[in-house]
Amino acid sequence: MRKSWQFGDVYGLDPELLGMVPRPVCAVLLLFPVTEKYEAFKQEEEERLKGQPQQVSPDVYFIKQTIGNACGTIGLIHAVANNQEHLDFESDSALKKFLEKTSKMSPKERATFLENDESIRVTHESSAQEGQTEAPSLDEKVNLHFIAFVNVGGQLYELDGRKPFPVVHGKTSEDTFLEDAVEVCKIFMARDPQEVRFTIIALSKYSD
Numbered sequence: 001m002r003k004s005w006q007f008g009d010v011y012g013l014d015p016e017l018l019g020m021v022p023r024p025v026c027a028v029l030l031l032f033p034v035t036e037k038y039e040a041f042k043q044e045e046e047e048r049l050k051g052q053p054q055q056v057s058p059d060v061y062f063i064k065q066t067i068g069n070a071c072g073t074i075g076l077i078h079a080v081a082n083n084q085e086h087l088d089f090e091s092d093s094a095l096k097k098f099l100e101k102t103s104k105m106s107p108k109e110r111a112t113f114l115e116n117d118e119s120i121r122v123t124h125e126s127s128a129q130e131g132q133t134e135a136p137s138l139d140e141k142v143n144l145h146f147i148a149f150v151n152v153g154g155q156l157y158e159l160d161g162r163k164p165f166p167v168v169h170g171k172t173s174e175d176t177f178l179e180d181a182v183e184v185c186k187i188f189m190a191r192d193p194q195e196v197r198f199t200i201i202a203l204s205k206y207s208d
Contacts, residue, residue: 004087004088004205004206005026005086005087005088005203005204005205005206006203006204006206007029007201007202007203007204008021008022008201008202008204009199009200009201009202010028010178010182010200010201010202013182013185013186013200018178018179018182021178021202021204022202022204022205022206022207023178023204023205024174024177024204024205025177025178025202025203025204026079026083026086026087026150026151026177026203026204026205027078027079027080027082027083027148027149027150027202027203028148028149028177028178028181028182028185028200028201028202028203029075029076029079029146029147029148029149029200029201029202029203030146030147030148030149030185030188030198030199030200030201031144031145031146031197031198031199031200031201032144032145032147032188032189032192032195032197032198032199033143033144033145033192033195033197033198034143034144034145035143035192035195037191037192038188038191038192041191042162042163045167046163046164049165049167054165054166054167054168055168056157056165056166056168057152057153057155059082059152059153060082060150060152060157060159060166061077061078061081061082061099061103062078062107062159062165062166063077063078063081063102063107063110063111063114063161064107064108064110064111064161064164065111065160065161065162066111066112066114066115066161067111067114067115070114071145071146071147071161071162072146073114073120074146074148074161075146075147075148075159076095076148077095077098077099077114078147078148078150078159078161079148079150079203080095080099080203081099082148082150082152082157082159083150083203084099094117094119094120095120097119098113098114098117098119098120101113102114107165111161144197145160145162147159147160148160149169149181149184149185151172151173151174151177154171154172154173155168155169155170155171155172156168156169156170156171156172156177156180156181156184157169158184169184178202182200185198185200
């Protein structure tokens with residue numbers, strides 16, 4: 001992606017700190033701990049939504065996660081794939097080529113394609129090694145997980161490759177998207193009040 005959009009930390013959830021995030025925001029990533037409470041909720045939610053099917057737009061790009069410790073890559077794909085009309089890609093972008101090749105595939109087919117896509121994996125590993133904390137290997141047991149929130153057609157979607165389908169969280173707009181996504185993030189935090197390992201990252205229009 002070109003520098004016109006960039007990922008940046010959200011330093012707090014009160015209005016003043018949210019006001020410091022450059023706008024517009026087109027995607028939000030949440031890093032959170034996978035605890036027993038969360039796993040129990042995830043199972044209950046899955047059963048409930050299977051019994052009450054949601055209206056999910058066919059325009060939502062969703063990919064399953066079948067590679068260990070690749071949730072950051074999956075989150076990035078979800079954030080970018082559902083905002084291609086906003087973003088500028090480099091001409092040789094591996095991610096752009098991946099999205100073009102997988103645009104008509106099912107979530108499971110995209111996952112299989114990703115498993116065999118050397119360029120995306122290399123990009124993921126090199127990006128992870130640029131971080132300040134040592135990146136876990138693809139087989140190492142990690143209990144932190146990335147998910148993405150996006151606005152597609154005026155609906156707020158939670159995209160988690162460990163879940164069987166997107167989760168719809170109601171209406172949103174370009175102006176309220178960050179605040180709407182943060183409200184869902186607060187529910188994740190309230191579910192595990194003793195936990196502090198939460199990080200929120202926004203994909204925002206670059207401002208000098």
